[in-house]
Amino acid sequence: MKTMHPTRFVCLLAACLATSAQASPLPRTDAERTCWQRYTRERTRLDLKELTAVSFTNLRSGYRVRSPFLVEFGIKGMGVVPAGKALPGTGHHHILVNTRMPPSVSEKLPFNDGHRHFGKGQTFAVLDLPPGRHTLRLLFADHEHRPYFVFSPEISVEVTGKRSAEPLKIDPASFEASCASWYQDELARPRGPGEWVTVTNVRDGEALVSPFTLQFGVEGFGVCAKGQTADRTGHFMLDVLRDGRVVQALDLSNGATQANVFVPVGSYQIRLRFVDGKTQRDLLPPHEQGVVVTAQERL
Template identity: 75%
Template sequence: MLYLPLLLALLTLSTAAAAAPLPRGELERQCWQRYARERSRVDLREPTAVHFSNLRHGWRVRSPFMVEFAVKGMGVVPAGKVLAGTGHHHILVNTPLPPSVTDKLPFNDGHRHFGKGQTFAVLDLPPGEHKLRLLFADHEHRPYFVFSPEITVTVTGKRSAEPLKIDPANFETSCAAWYQDEVARPRGPGEWVAITNVRDGESLVSPVSLRFGVDGYGVCAAGQKADKTGHFALDVLREGKLQQAVDLSNGATQANLFVPPGSYQLRLRFVDGATGRELLPPAEQTLVITGQDKL
């Protein structure tokens, strides 16, 4: 007969979502690790900001491609819900910033709205250069003075199931092309919650910025209610013991982790704001901290 703690552990493992693994190929893993610090570095320069979590200016991608949103200093709440210090995301596609912060953003191809509290979007754009900017706005789609720098991405063509290859004879250029395509690759269909910028078993330097995403649900800070929404909660364990419990009930979609070197188990939950009930199988993955960096 199984002891109760072991039974509970088995049940937990059976209901946890599989985390994204590190690349299998040696060249791909080497390339992925090359960008580890860029993906996970903590930035304390701007207390309130939004930016594209997975894209950078000048990158080349195949379409459709994923665009992940990052916001700090504010929380996410769906459109139509009034709560101080919150808003929702918009992408400006080949469109300048609005001239007025008092006018509501229009609904058109140049102003993509994510009023359900989404944490990402999948864009399907024609080949060529496209200018993108992330803009945060209030419950009535009136923009805050919170927006990302404009970036330009080049769509090289249609995405296929075949990933790009890394050429060992031309590692620098082919690694950059593979990496840009890999982080922009849309996830498969279905409802999920995930740590989006760090993969299972990855080795990083503390402090680490962790970014969170969810599909099938929107983010809604506690203090408001909306259908099919919840908020993130992160448990950080070491050798089975809880080290930190990060409550993101304010609608935040990222957290900074300051921990000493060692191996940690991360458990990201997506919970109902009223009851605390888990709405999706949690995402579990291992994080290895190899050193500490000065900010």
């Protein structure tokens, strides 16, 4: 019998272990779980006000954060394509940092600290800003960096100081205030290094009200809608399963980075894939997690 080389065995074992990406668990302590789930509906409620919009999905005006901090991008009604790639109905994100809206939509956005460009199709950024109040606005622009009339409200965040490895804690004696501080810091905490695809606004096993919105993020690759090609890019695909059967399947080949899910009460498995636009081949191990739908809301 032929013996497998140890290196080959390790490689095969690693490939097996990487068949799916590990989902973020719910917070570990009772106080943190209670605090996190207090805001679940805010993070997942469908926004039916505007058909086309961009938003910061993890930040709200008035948040207090430590730096560096995570900034996640949301887009609906349009898709993402890297800069330099013309495709109708698509564009890429920019953050205006302590900067007013450009006076003209016909002029290209400049490249400077006030105009942060994410032309590789990124779904998030990590900003490192000095202590103090800062204004942020998300602006969507075309392949030549000319802005669309698609932008978020301006928000302000207060940078309280440098981020340390020590997380903030919730004090039961002052739960309301310490919960808000912990939650804001938790949403703004940068994720670990590496290449991954993930659901950004929901944790594994979280209780949800249907219908709900899922937000997606990817690191190491950019998003590119089908109809264009760019190196190290792909698009999202979502399967919602119940008892091993797919009950909702979405191919977000238009470059979308979020999806609305409509399902009855019950337990579900979410499978998020990031695939090559031509071959539908997985570019990263799929992300899998459970959710529990506890109620349905009338729209």
